[in-house]
């Protein structure tokens with residue numbers, strides 16, 4: 001069962017289009033059923049698009065990934 005905390009774990013790979021098909025399906029199924037995660041993904045994508053970072057992969061260093069993960073975890077409550 002895909003949980004909100006799993007979305008946080010897979011968020012960066014999702015943005016990078018690096019998820020395998022099965023995980024991608026689970027994630028998209030979850031966001032279609034969980035308004036909080038859907039809003040979160042939308043906000044996150046919009047933020048990346050606004051800053052143009054979505055196209056600049058070099059921006060996402062492992063260090064930034066870890067910091068983003070920590071940030072995401074603090075924003076989403078486990079459910």
Ligand SMILES: [Zn+2]
Pocket residue numbers: 003004007030034036037
């Ligand atoms: Zn959720």
